[in-house]
Amino acid sequence: MNLSLATGAQWDWAFAWEILPQLLSAMRVTVTATLLGMSLAVFGGLLLVMMRRSHIKTLSRSGYWTIEFIRGTPLLIQLYFFYYVLPEYGLQQSAMVTGVLALGLHYSSYMAEVYRAGIDAVPKGQWEAATALNFPPKRTFFTLILPQAIPPIVPASGNYLVAMFKDSVLLSTITVTEVLYTARDDIGSDRFRYLEPLTLVGVLFLIVSLISVAGIRRLERHLEKKR
Amino acid sequence: MTDSPEPFIQIRDLHKSFGDLKVLQGINLDIPAGEMVSVIGPSGSGKSTLLRVLMTLERPEQGEVLIGGEPLYSMDGEGHTTLPPKAQFRALRNRIGMVFQHFNLFPHMTVLRNVTEAPVRVLGVSRKDAKAEAMKYLDEVGLAEKADAYPAQLSGGQKQRVAIARALAMHPEIMLFDEITSALDPELVGGILALLDRLGKRKEMTMLIVTHHMNFARQSSDRVLFFDGGVILEDGKPDDIFTHPTHDRTREFLKSVLEV
Numbered sequence: 001m002n003l004s005l006a007t008g009a010q011w012d013w014a015f016a017w018e019i020l021p022q023l024l025s026a027m028r029v030t031v032t033a034t035l036l037g038m039s040l041a042v043f044g045g046l047l048l049v050m051m052r053r054s055h056i057k058t059l060s061r062s063g064y065w066t067i068e069f070i071r072g073t074p075l076l077i078q079l080y081f082f083y084y085v086l087p088e089y090g091l092q093q094s095a096m097v098t099g100v101l102a103l104g105l106h107y108s109s110y111m112a113e114v115y116r117a118g119i120d121a122v123p124k125g126q127w128e129a130a131t132a133l134n135f136p137p138k139r140t141f142f143t144l145i146l147p148q149a150i151p152p153i154v155p156a157s158g159n160y161l162v163a164m165f166k167d168s169v170l171l172s173t174i175t176v177t178e179v180l181y182t183a184r185d186d187i188g189s190d191r192f193r194y195l196e197p198l199t200l201v202g203v204l205f206l207i208v209s210l211i212s213v214a215g216i217r218r219l220e221r222h223l224e225k226k227r
Numbered sequence: 228m229t230d231s232p233e234p235f236i237q238i239r240d241l242h243k244s245f246g247d248l249k250v251l252q253g254i255n256l257d258i259p260a261g262e263m264v265s266v267i268g269p270s271g272s273g274k275s276t277l278l279r280v281l282m283t284l285e286r287p288e289q290g291e292v293l294i295g296g297e298p299l300y301s302m303d304g305e306g307h308t309t310l311p312p313k314a315q316f317r318a319l320r321n322r323i324g325m326v327f328q329h330f331n332l333f334p335h336m337t338v339l340r341n342v343t344e345a346p347v348r349v350l351g352v353s354r355k356d357a358k359a360e361a362m363k364y365l366d367e368v369g370l371a372e373k374a375d376a377y378p379a380q381l382s383g384g385q386k387q388r389v390a391i392a393r394a395l396a397m398h399p400e401i402m403l404f405d406e407i408t409s410a411l412d413p414e415l416v417g418g419i420l421a422l423l424d425r426l427g428k429r430k431e432m433t434m435l436i437v438t439h440h441m442n443f444a445r446q447s448s449d450r451v452l453f454f455d456g457g458v459i460l461e462d463g464k465p466d467d468i469f470t471h472p473t474h475d476r477t478r479e480f481l482k483s484v485l486e487v
Contacts (some may be wrong), residue, residue, distance in 0.1 A: 059351050120414055122272050122280060123331075125327060125329050125331035126331060126333065128282075128327065129331035129332075131282065131284055131289065131320075131332070132282050132284070132319050132323075132324060132325040132327075132394070133324075133344075133345035133349060133393070133394075133397060134345070134349050134397070135345060135349055136269060136317075136348075136349070139349075143344070143348070144344075147335045148333075155480055157248065213463060221326050221404065
């Protein structure tokens, strides 16, 4: 045992197989947190970009500063703030809910910028046609402009989905039993072996990321074919 | 054109600048209902800007516009242009339609949807009625069989016909046509101009047409305006303007465009 420690741990297939089911089930937590977080970011980003575009100065200013503030501070600090500080003000949720909220909020600010790029790319003539047909501003935005802004931003949104998926390991720091927490705190420190659990976590991330990327490519192609 | 009791469109001392560039420098114009007016003149003379101001795509700095006696733009005490209250402004804008040089069809909607969307969403027409009407207008512009196509599947001429049908479906009393044949292949221009001519003959709408087609302006319109340097230099019957222009500038312009 001493000898094997000195020369580095040997890969143990039996151990790897043994812990795989536990990691896979923890991966479900990771994927769930990501999907919920991304859904929040998709709506939050839209909300922020609408604030930014508002004709009401206070609203557009606060939209701008919210985006810059969230983008400009680390996700880990936001996570800690949600987890440790908010409960002091009576806002206490489970670690999972806290984690999803923090991920969603953080990525809302990135998604807001993605939406902005998509909206800016819609030709000015589309807005003018909407004015000429006397569409009310909300209608113009939701039925005429936004549907044109979304297909081009699918690739960028996909990148953020994968980035959020990888960032979700930060949730392990607030005791969410996602895949890294399980590998490190449940399996690693219990069995004193880190090589297999951490390696498997890396491989699982790679596999899920590759699948997501393939899915996003398909969606892109589908949207391209539609026009 | 002062014989009618009250002109349908009244424009008084209209000014519009883009930064230091003064594009409209005091436009005064009365247009009776149902008149078909061609607007000609060199590029940058303010023709399109006048249409865009009437469509409320641009806000004038100064001046007044009345549509059927109701103010679209009026002057406040400090000499600035103000808009009427929102409901009134929107009601007034409903009476004006516009067709653009680059069609501006909604690419994510079928031809039919392009034509029905505004009647349904803006006028509150039922989908069924809007569809029946849209088919009537698409038939009118010769594109009924393209109702389910997307704009990307149409030629430029077809796109412009759809854009005309889309504007007609809102039943505007005033229609503004902003160089609508300029982005088309030459062989497609004739069909669009014939369509305009047909619409004008019905006298159902007041039409302002910015065009570079002098033959069309001369033969189809009731009246021609010659714009130069942000003012209306010449205003009259087509034959008078083309045969006896009163300004040298008009003569030069006509000579240069008719020679090509």
